[in-house]
Amino acid sequence: MPRPSRESYGDQKPPYSYISLTAMAIWSSPERMLPLSEIYRFIMDRFPYYRRNTQRWQNSLRHNLSFNDCFVKVPRRPDRPGKGAYWTLHPQAFDMFENGSLLRRRKRFKLQKGEKDNLNAELAALASFNRAFLARQAGAPPPPPPLPTASMYSPPMCSQLSPEPAELPETASITMLPRERPRRAFTIDALLEPEPPRASPSPPNHLLAMQAVQVMPQIDFTMPSPYVLAAQRYQAELLQAAAHALRPCYLLPPPLPVA
DNA sequence: CTCTGTTTAGCGGTCT
């Protein structure tokens, strides 16, 4: 049987929705999140169809990113400045595709009003953290640090967010998010100081932790959490589906070792 | 100025 070429769709439009294509791009990245330009690049690299009429489909793709709750915009890490934010998949959207099929979603992923508010609050806090971090780096007097909110430290929202980064070239020691982590004051100094010894279990803030992975490479995350396992399962399904549907067109890195 | 992100609107296809 002839091996299908990497570009077996040629100039034909691939049978994947923009949501699927975006999910592929995001999940093909080591950190499970990408800036918009990298999402474009992923799609154009693998599907020649999308090398034309870029204005049209990129507009649609941006519309999808904004419109669908399944995509979460994560502020850039402070030491990696650039245009635009990073985009990731909301972990609660893992089961959005039937049996891992990327062809059509089972149902639209929609966050409840409260969930959305919580998420937005956390993301706003992260953005504030970034600003404070940058101000601190610049030696400027730091603006008032963002205050901790209940949602930043408690489920259900933040405990489900943030796919687990598989590998971070610049942060090789990081493996997993902890299940038990001491609660820390949400101040620049507290967040940047070395990890205190672990004491009693406390709910982690996974959204913060996701960026902590970006910002604080010295932290050693060791314990998998349920959402990490869910993310790994989802990735395995995605890989299987992608391997079946796309074959060499869609070349992902090897799946995470499932604990 | 270009790119990124948000929002609204409309249309056609599919599902229930």
Next chain:
DNA sequence: AGACCGCTAAACAGAG
């Protein structure tokens, strides 16, 4: 038939 999904166009604002 109505709800839902996906695609496209377009206007607009803000950031880099």
